[in-house]
Amino acid sequence: MKHIISGTPASQVKHRLVLKSGVAVMAAAGLLSAFPVLAQEAPAAQDNPENTVTVTGVRRAAETAQKIKKDADNVIDSIVADDIGKFPDTNVAETLARVTGVQVRRDGGEANTVLIRGLPGIATLLNGRELFTTTGRYIQLADLPSTMLQRVDVYKSQSADLNEGGIAGVIDVRTNRPFDFKGFTAVVNGGATNNSQAERTDPNVSGMISNRWKTDFGEVGALFGVSYVRNHYSEERVFNTKPIDKSWLLPNLTGPDLMGLENIKGDRRRIATNYALQWKPNKDVELYAEGLGTHYLNNFETDFFVGLPWWGPGELMSGTKIPGSNQLQTLTSHNVNTIMSTQANRASNVTQQHAIGGRWNAAPGLRLSTELARTLSDYDWQNPILDTITNVPNATVNTNVGGTAHLVYGGEDLNDPKNYTLDQLFDRYGRDHGSSTDWHADGTYTLQDDGFFKDFGFGVRANKRTAASIKSFEGSVLAPTGVGVSTLPGMTCNSQMQNDWGTTSWYTPCASYLISNTADVRKAVTGSSVAKALDPGSFFEDQEKNYALYGKAHVGWETAGIPIDGVLGMRVTKTDSDLLGNSLVGTTYVPTVKSSSDKTYLPSANFKASLRDDVIARLSLSKTLTRPDFAQLNPGTAYVNANGTTTQATASGGNPDLKPFTARNYDASLEYYFSSTGMASLALFRHEFKGYIMNKVVKETFNGVSYDTTRPFNTDDGYLQGGEIAYRTFFDKLPGWMSGFGLEANATYTEGQTTSSSVDGNAANGKAFAGMSKWSYNVVALYEKYGISGRLAYNWRSKFVQVYNDTGDGKDLWASPMSSLDGSLGYKINENTTVTLTGTNLLNFKYTDYWTNKGLYPRDTRRYDRSVGLFVNWKI
Structure with a gap:
């Protein structure tokens, strides 16, 4: 897409001062505390309407992300790389904090835990296929370097062709392929x-x-x-x-x-x-x-x-x-x-x-595809502690x-x-292993006639997962x-x-x-x-075979002159599990084996009404599921302290009878696209759960000793509901260099709870989800003009409960509101070279948490690094 550089000669010359002014602003925010910056003036643009530039950088990324959202059948938000090898942050988890409805937690100097609308049940995909870390159901997104990414798609509504497993949503990480480029391309970012x-x-x-x-x-x-x-x-x-x-x-x-x-x-x-x-x-x-x-x-x-x-x-x-x-x-x-x-x-x-x-392309209108993938993941850890x-x-x-x-x-x-x-x-150490062989085949048949049915999709998947873990006593x-x-x-x-x-x-x-x-x-x-010897009670080795097939139909019609598109689908999934662990019988560990099987039907319907060319209304109805983590299914039990006379004996184990937890999901949104890089949207959502998994402590007697034993269990019912609002624009009508400014802002409200008639005195029964903030928002200031690109992003989430009844006498552990200010400032020296200055935690955020009353019972206060980076991106 081509855009004309406009403005008077005087306004165009003003861009010479913009880089220096921008550097001064970032310096005031603390960004230049570690690196000197050399600002190079860009040559003035000629006042010639024939001079055109290709939209790149921040604007191009916003334009592409907006088009993906507008054209999608699902409720989706995307983040697109500003350029090849240039993602907004150093890892995927950090970037996702800017997505509407996504909440992250930062520890050890970076974002790690990712929630979508307050929930942790996320499926992670790499180019559409399942990707995970060892015995988990998803990959630690911080482990993926952002420089390899083309974009990240966050699906908030389900469709039949998406892999099941993400009750909160699906995060699909997309990398580049050679056919994405016109020819030879080389990029170095250092x-x-x-x-x-x-x-x-x-x-x-x-x-x-x-x-x-x-x-x-x-x-x-x-x-x-x-x-x-x-x-x-x-x-x-x-x-x-x-x-x-x-x-x-x-x-x-x-x-x-x-x-x-x-x-x-x-x-x-x-x-x-x-x-x-x-x-x-x-x-x-x-x-x-x-x-x-x-x-x-x-x-x-x-x-x-x-x-x-x-x-x-x-x-x-x-x-x-x-x-x-x-x-x-x-x-x-x-x-x-x-x-x-x-x-x-x-x-x-x-x-x-x-x-x-x-x-x-097997025949006119018929497109077929197939893929075979193999995933291996190994985790080894040591943790000696000396007092x-x-x-x-x-x-x-x-x-x-x-x-x-x-x-x-x-x-x-x-x-x-x-x-x-x-x-x-x-003396602590252990190891985990996970592997998967995954095959799927898919097809789409597009009808030649322009009737109610537009096309049909179908597919089948077979997956074999193994997971094993053991650690020392x-x-x-x-x-x-x-x-x-x-x-x-x-x-x-x-x-x-x-x-x-x-x-x-x-x-x-x-x-x-x-x-x-x-x-x-x-x-x-x-x-x-x-x-110290390995603990047989901590050992598990699980094997899971999953089979799924789906069918979907793309339909379309007009009502009162309003075009409506819809995708109706059904996914049927069957899982057979063989779980192996060890349990003590007397003083001897014996293998404990548990086999199970379940079948689930997952219907979905996504509708999109084009009220005008620039206004879209969506309605999505679906059923989703998330399977228990493999460690939660461990049929064995690890006994930590067998001396119940001086200190209370404790134990931990899994629950092989856990069922996948499911949700009925309702999403509605109204989206207004007023320019190629400008939009406003409002979304409402509700998830109704069945069998949400939580932990509880129960008394169990073994060899005459009473143990406080922690095990997971399925709750009865629960719900989560809320709303989202988002806005993005570039102020193109401002004069001269000011027309390069842009703004992104979004806010999310969530509230919900779980209930369980089988929980004896569980402190979380009937209360909000642990880890969920009611409010979160992002405000991002953008700039893209005369080779200068900038981003200053503020992220905030409200307080949330970490652990209910953490003290044993009714006091809940709360985390105070969290915030982060991050920024970047880049200058395009020429068509091939860009210099970028980045900064994170610019406000030197202080984390605090407390038990119920912050004025009486503070627990932790934490300080993190403030980071500053200087990078050169070169491409041909």
């Missing part, structure tokens, strides 16, 4: 990102090369891409534990048993490659092969300063209450035992998927200074290892009394906090030594270098 708290600058490099050739055997295309992202990150926390009775110090006093600090440091690396081959021997046949491989490696540690202010002589303590309450405000104590704990982690996940397929202990002469703590705990420990050098002895070791081993940490060479490290939580540094065991020399640490603590 740069670096600086994280403020980690104080590190890391590389982010990707590249793609693609070409297509006409040969005697038809047209052939090949594409190959590679991505490498490294990210040193830091997260700092200060915490209180739940309030418990402390009336032995002051009458009716409650207070946290522990208060402490967490210093989280990580080195995250993601390496990914993808390829695509296409062959079109003639105009009616196309064959292809494509694949994606990702390797996620995360070495990270959590250094705990576990303050135990009550672990000292009671006569040396004094405390105060928060005015008007019985909750502890301040506590001063002496000779306090204090634990310094390092949790070392090494997590490695390798996922790969390969597919071959073809499409065939050391010291006695601190003086401790003064405050549970609530503006909603944040404050700890001042002193009287000795907290950084001197000579003051510490070994306390206990937790839980629990700790106490070290011999009085063994100093200096007996282990290489164990002397210090943890340094950047934020002032009262105590800023302390000795801690070295995480790298714990990971690399775990056998030596075992020897010092337990007397043996042998690793």
Whole structure:
């Protein structure tokens, strides 16, 4: 599409100042704290109506995404890359936070958990085929590098041809193929990102090369891409534990048993490659092969300063209450035992998927396709935890200074290892494996006559999934009394906090030594270098075979002069499962096997009425399902603590009798497309659930011991409903350089709950879904003019319950409202080269959560990195 550059000569020349002004604005937001920027002036455009430019960048992405939404049969939102190798964020999960109705949670320096309209039941697809991580039903979207993506489609309504499994929705990640380009194309995107708290600058490099050739055997295309992202990150926390009775110090006093600090440091690396081959021997046949491989490696540690202010002589303590309450405000104590704990982690996940397929125009109006895909995913993890202990002469703590705990420990050098002895070791490790073989065949027959029926679609799918998992026994081993940490060479490290939580540094065991020399640490603590045995009770190995077939019909008619299109469909899915786990009989683990089978009918109807050329009304009715995670189906039980006399014994296990939970879904929307890059929409939705899966704790007796056992179960009924509003425009009618500005804004309201007659005292019964915010919104300022492109995005979601009755006495754990301001500023030096400056967490967001009353019972306060990146994108 071509657009004329308009404006007076004077207004056109003004663009020379825009880049410098934009850089100044971003600098005011904190974006330029780590990198100098060299602004290059662009040549002035000639005032000639024959000078035209192709719409690219932000506008082109908005235009393409809007066309996908308008033309789709489903309720859908899309995000499209600004250019080849240029997605708005560093990973898919971060980008999805801008989509109407999508809520994310950020931890460890990036977005991870993704919800659609408040629900976690999401199906993830890669180019239309199922993609997952090991034993899960979906892939961790943060593991997918954004530089490889062409677009991401978020389906909020179901149709018969979409794979079942996403009760909340379906996220389809689309990568480039060689036939997407006219000919030879090469792209290199390279740069670096600086994280403020980690104080590190890391590389982010990707590249793609693609070409297509006409040969005697038809047209052939090949594409190959590679991505490498490294990210040193830091997260700092200060915490209180739940309030418990402390009336032995002051009458009716409650207070946290522990208060402490967490210093989280990580080195995250993601390496990914993808390829695509296409062959079109003639105009009616196309064959292809494509694949994606990702390797996620995360070495990270959590250094705990576990303050135990009550672990000292009671006569040396004094405390105060928060005015008007019985909750502890301040506590001063002496000779306090204090634990310094390092949790070392090494997590490695390798996922790969390969597919071959073809499409065939078999006859006039008849199009057939088929595909065979193989997916493999392996996850190995280690998590040794070593506690050391010291006695601190003086401790003064405050549970609530503006909603944040404050700890001042002193009287000795907290950084001197000579003051510490070994306390206990937790020896933890495990591995997961998942695989799938997936085949499907589809067809569409388009009628030649322009009648009520337009076309018919049909298809069949066969899928075999396997999932296996095992981990070591839980629990700790106490070290011999009085063994100093200096007996282990290489164990002397210090943890340094950047934020002032009262105590800023302390000795801690070295995480790298714990990971690399775990056998030596075992020897010092337990007397043996042998690793703790694998726990047969945690083991499961499941096999699932799924068969599905569908049929759909595209219909169309006019009512009162209004064209109406509809797609009516039915998907029938059958799943046979064989579940294997282990359970204790006496003192011996014996295999526990459970087989099950279910069949579900999933009707769907999507209607679209073109009220005008630029106004569309939609109505969608469908039934969806989500199957339990494989770990939830584990027929075995893992017993963590068999000593029920001194501490309550606990256990965890799955529930092989779990059924898929289903929903009846109703979606309606009104969409107004007032320009190629401008639209406004209003949507209403309601989901009515049956069998939503939640966890509960029940008393179970084994070998004469009563265990608090956590298991999942199906609830009875539930619902979720709400509305969405979205708006996008570019202000083309503003004069000169101001016409480059644009705006995106959206907001979502959700509310809902589940009920269950079988839940004895379950705190979540009849309440809103845990993890769901009632309100969320996004406001994005855009700019695209004279080679300059910019984006400044603010994301916000309201408070939500994380865990109901988390304290055991009725107090729910709430997360405070969350927000993020991210931005980017790019300059197109020439047709081949663009320089982009990016920034995340520009407002230095502070996360807090609390039990029921934020003024009385704060739990965590967390600070994340502010990140700044500078990148160059070059293409030919």
